[in-house]
Amino acid sequence: MIKTLVFHIGDPKNGTSSIQRALFDRTLRCHQVRIAPQQELNASGLANTLLKDDRLERRRKLFRQKRDWALREDADFGVISAEFFARARPRLLQRCLQQYLPEHAADARILAYARPHAAWIVSAYSTRVKTGGSLAILSEFTAQIIQGKFLEYTPRFSRWERTFGRHFVMRPFVLTELYQGDVVADFFHQILEGVPFSLQEAPTAANSSLSVEELAAMRMIQETWVRLEVPKPLRLALGGALGRILEGGAAGRKRSKLRLDQASAVAIRNRFLEDARALDNVFFGKPLMAAALDSAVDIGLPEPQPLEAEEYFTATVLVEMQEAAAALVPPLLADPRAWRNDYRKRKASGTKYGKVAAGIRQKKYIDNVWAQLNRLAGLMSSAQS
Structure with a gap:
């Protein structure tokens, strides 16, 4: 039986695809600790059942499959990863663990990453255009995002911390703060809690941004x-x-490289500075997210980059x-x-x-x-x- 389950909940646009690829390809090499990755590339199907209450039957089915897997595997840690967990209610996941994975509910760990607000918007825009989710230009997309609440990190992640206590770990997606300056290496470093390891090969960048x-x-x-x-x-x-x-x-x-114009960067800073300072105080102990907002303004372009194909x-x-x-x-x-x-x-x-x-x-x-x-x-x- 797996000794401890680790739920990697994203956030989206925080190297999740690269982490999942490394898990799926089993690139980790560690002699002291064994990790059992989820059987699929990602557990989005399972995570999505937590977002709507009309998916109870599928929720039961997929959680029971995870219980069978967790009981069958012999490993120190089992990893379940999906960025869609980020939108789930922490208490609902906790109740599902108690109901379907009771052997692992008390010790299950939650690992999350948060990307600085401005950098997240640029990365998310690239993905939305690629997948047809948005046909707007970057400045228009920015205006849409700052009207929403998803990038208000502190209230959302505080709910996870209140629910899972010391078993919840929040990491900044800031290269200078990541182990070896890489999110995949940092991910395994967090799970293994300092036990030496290596990666068989540098994971290929997954879901990289477009130019x-x-x-x-x-x-x-x-x-x-x-x-x-x-x-x-x-x-x-x-x-x-x-x-x-x-x-x-x-x-x-x-x-x-896609870059923000200064006016958009200022708008992002004005909207999310309070959240950035709170996140730094609650989780990081230093001004990482607030400093990133200031930096985005400092390096912002005077005018938006053209995004009409005729320009290129x-x-x-x-x-x-x-x-x-x-x-x-x-x-x-x-x-x-x-x-x-x-x-x-x-x-x-x-x-x-x-x-x-x-x-x-x-x-x-x-x-x-x-x-x-x-x-x-x-x-x-x-x-x-």
């Missing part, structure tokens, strides 16, 4: 898919797949992008499940290969979609200097 040029292109591509009525779940998967191709090293890839690509390339984006829609919609299952398989395996079993016609559809995505990645790498 300014790539974001401008992705906005246009996602707009094309919206116009052609591609369902949102498929647009999300297409954007994720295109991002993975770019991460794999498309030739000539431009890497201009020739008219010919723009036409080719739109053609490629449109060309993949018929084979995609001919059998949406075929390509999406293939993408999930590739994503889980961490390779470009390993297609799921499919008939000849399905394979043709799948190959056609991938061909156009690879074409798009090449075009996105042809941005003008």
Whole structure:
């Protein structure tokens, strides 16, 4: 039986994908302590059952599966990781542990990371554009986020601390504060509590941010898919797949970094300074989050960066992008499940290969979609200097 369960709850945009990839690939090497990672790449399915009360049956099923796993494995620590736990009610998770994992409820540990507010907004924007969740420009997205409460960290994480007490650990996603300056290394360092370890290989960056040029292109591509009525779940998967191709090293890839303009940085600082100071006082004991807000203002650009594709690509390339984006829609919609299952398989395996079993016609559809995505990645790498 696993001795202690560790729930890694995110937050989103805090290296969660890289941590999960390292767990799934079993890159940890430690002679003194054994860690049993969750069987799946992430436990989002389990976490999502805590967000709505109409998922009771699925909640029971998935927690019972975790109990079977925890009783079957022989390890010092078992890790369950999903960034969607960040939106769950801590007391609900505690009740589920007591009900479904009673052997582990008393000693279960909770590990969370918090990224400085401004940096989180920039990273989240890149992901939202990539997956079609937002077609706004960065300054507009910033205005939307500061109206919400998700980045009010202190009240949310204080609830976790009140519920789990000393078993809750809050870490700052600040490179100078992370063990070896890396979130994956810091994650294992926290779980192992200082026991020596190594990582078999440096984990490949997962879910890395797009460049300014790539974001401008992705906005246009996602707009094309919206116009052609591609369902949102498929647009999300297409954007994720295109991002993975770019991460794999498309030739000539431009890497201009996305940055906030000063006016947006000032607005973020004004909105979240009180929370930043409270978070520093309650959890970190030094002004990490407040200093990050000041730094964001100091390095803010005088004007927002252009995010229109016309700023970076020739008219010919723009036409080719739109053609490629449109060309993949018929084979995609001919059998949406075929390509999406293939993408999930590739994503889980961490390779470009390993297609799921499919008939000849399905394979043709799948190959056609991938061909156009690879074409798009090449075009996105042809941005003008």
